Amino acid sequence: MIHTHQIVIVGAGTAGITVAAQLRKKDSKLDIVIIDPATTHYYQPAWTLVGAGTFDYEKTARPMASLIPKGVKWLKEFVTSFQPEANTIQLRNEATIKYEFLVVCPGIQLDLDGIEGLKETMGKNNVCSNYVNSNYTWEVLQKFKGGNALFTQPATPIKCGGAPQKIMYLADDYFQKQNIKDKTNVVFATPGSVIFGVADFAKTLMEVVDRKNINLKFFHKLVKIDGPNKMAYYEITIPDDSEKSVEYNHIDAVNVQELGPKSIAIPFDMLHLAPPQSAPDFIKNSPLSHQEGAKKGWLNVDHATLQHKQYSNIYGLGDCAALPTAKTGAAVRKQAPVVVQQILNSLQNTTTELTYKGYSSCPLVTGYGKMVLAEFGYNNVRMSDPIISKFIDTSKESYSMWVLKKYGLPFLYWQLMLKGKI
16 A cells, blocks of 8 residues: 655654654644654663763653654654655555655664674673663663773764763763772773864863873774673774874773784773664665765765755755764754755745754763863864853863753753754
8 A cells, every 4th residue: 555645754763853843833734754663762862871870761761652743644663665766665564655755864773793792791791881771881880899991982983972982981980989990990992093073172081081091092993892701802903104192091900912913802890882883774775875885874965955865855864864974963953954944945946045064062071060062063173152152162171061961951852852943
């Protein structure tokens, strides 16, 4: 059976609901359907705080049915494939959905099979992740008595790229409060070459690293985890001709084991990581994704208009899109109005120009009661809010930014963003 709708949105996450709500506010007569099988919607930015024992996990969840904008239809189903030449998509229940416009924003998936041993040890052996179970992270922190506290991330793109280090700074504060900091080696191992890509914010973060005496390990690609024996294995990816450093704030007590010219193992007493991530399989295996190159598998859209590069009535945004900026809810807040305006231009034959400049924001929590608000766009250009910047330098740690993170942003999310008001 074929069902036809004017605008079909795949994904009822931050992007899908925001776009639907904004479209309905612009024109209440639009025929819009959202397709998503999930029955619960999560405010994931708070999971960092949950992992540090300063936010209630239950408050990050709301029933999906309560968030679908009034007048928008919701199909609680899985998408299995796209037929863009026919303007149709197939659902798992074998229904066919035909569309005039398609908005693709199903988010990102965790690939626990992407690192050897990860799937088998996740959620036990003191291997935790706020991306998977932030309550277990808090449990691990509370039981930690000293040794190597290893924080790490994969070589793939991930949602909220700053999250793996936010929990590290909070954990370090917690160790201080528990009087076990002097028994603890805090290590951050990253495949990247810097702590953060925007210079102003990186400067502040390096000051935090120095204050907390954190051991940074750059060009470290995690390849294997042995949970029972508490060992993390890394490949060192620094080019032979690079003049950059592989390590900062060396700590002998970490006891790194050299396995080969570019292969090491780091023992851990707790390990927090962001798992490898990718676009959902039904995006990766579709004609809508990049078919080759570094962006293979990610949704192929124009960086400015968010219009699909091959199919003009398809738009994409959010974590699954191949956009050279951080994958965050703040990015979606700037992307959604662009998609909405592009669709309205086509429907109303107007030419209102609105483009996306790569804006994203990373609220970098640096401890309990401290936060740096990193806002930036394409090419890592700083894009701090001009109004907020009149009152505070958001590249510095402040309590007011912590209040924004813990109380202000959740309110803005639930009450304004998902209702299409911002």
